[in-house]
Amino acid sequence: MSCKMTHSLLPLYFDGELDQIASREFELHLDTCQECQEAISGLESARTQLRDRAVRFNAPDALREKIRSQLESSSRPIRQGSTTRTWMALAASWLIVFLVGGGMNSLWHRHTGQVQTQNQFARDLLASHWRALVATSPVDVVSTDRHTVKPWFAGKTSESPTVNDFAAQGFPLVGGRIDYVGNVRVPTLVYRHGKHLIDVFVFSQPLSEATTDGARTQGYAIRTTELNGEYAAVVTDMDDAELGKFMRLLAGAP
Structure with missing residues (x-):
């Protein structure tokens, strides 16, 4: 490093x-x-x-x-005549506070855990993208041929992702590499648009964690979509208009 x-x-x-x-x-x-x-x-x-x-x-x-x-x-x-009623009222109010407080505490911890998981998911994606930007090469297999890139993942990840080339639309395929998101080996497709690098992380499970979709961190955006039965998270520093074009291409590819 x-x-x-x-x-x-x-x-x-x-x-x-x-x-x-x-x-x-x-x-x-x-x-x-x-x-x-x-x-x-x-x-x-x-x-x-x-x-x-x-x-x-x-x-x-x-x-x-x-x-x-x-x-x-x-x-x-407390006056003797109202002692029973007062303590019953106090006990009822304490019980309500206990039940509501316990429920709110449970919801708070559940929500906090979800936010932490979402944040870690986004951090892993961004860290992988940033490592690729400063590496000697952002890919492990260099090829613009999808028929070369897809077989390269065989045996290295649980599934070989769907690979498409969008060179005709201005988003040529550069190649692919393997990243870690959490403890999972994730196939990553790499595209380029002008001077912008685009990483497409492909998952076999729905990306319910990726609620940072649409946010930007230091100019880098994360977007999610389905990719021919798989699920993709896209990280790039392209502007929203160009990124929108790429996301439509990716979602509509066969």
């Missing part, structure tokens, strides 16, 4: 957002690169200073007094 590549991945590594493979590659480079070690140390120092100098506020006296008054009023004795 070169310094040029680590500079673009350094913020992701520092925040713990790289996948396992990219993190290992980054750390191998870090062991031998003084410049990158100093960059990491600088980020750590900045984070420590921000945390130690964080602005903190004390509660105003008026708020303290209001809370104290409410606590004192709640601790006053």
Whole structure:
């Protein structure tokens, strides 16, 4: 891994957002690169200073007094005649709070887990695309012939993806490679449009995780579509108009 590549991945590594493979590659480079070690140390120092100098506020006296008054009023004795009704009402309200709170807590954790999974999915896609951009070659098999690229995946991934060439429409096939998204080996088709590289990650299962569809990160977009019974995630820095053309070609290909 070169310094040029680590500079673009350094913020992701520092925040713990790289996948396992990219993190290992980054750390191998870090062991031998003084410049990158100093960059990491600088980020750590900045984070420590921000945390130690964080602005903190004390509660105003008026708020303290209001809370104290409410606590004192709640601790006053309850009239004997209304004790049973009061405690029954309190018990019912506590039960409602417990049930609603428990349900909300469960929904919150479920939602948080889904968001984390979605974010990791997107990070894996972007990290793979960025690695390809700075690599010596963005493909493992170089060919504009789909009949050469498709058989190359046989035995290397669980399924050989559908391969089409859109050179006539301005999106020529460059070749293919294998990436890891999570712990899954994913066949990746590579296209080019002008100076823009387009990665098409092909999956056998629906991409229910890819809810980042339509978002852009540092200028790079992720789009998803079906590809002749398979499911594809596309990553590129093309503008939305050109990307839309490519997505229509990809979705309509036989």
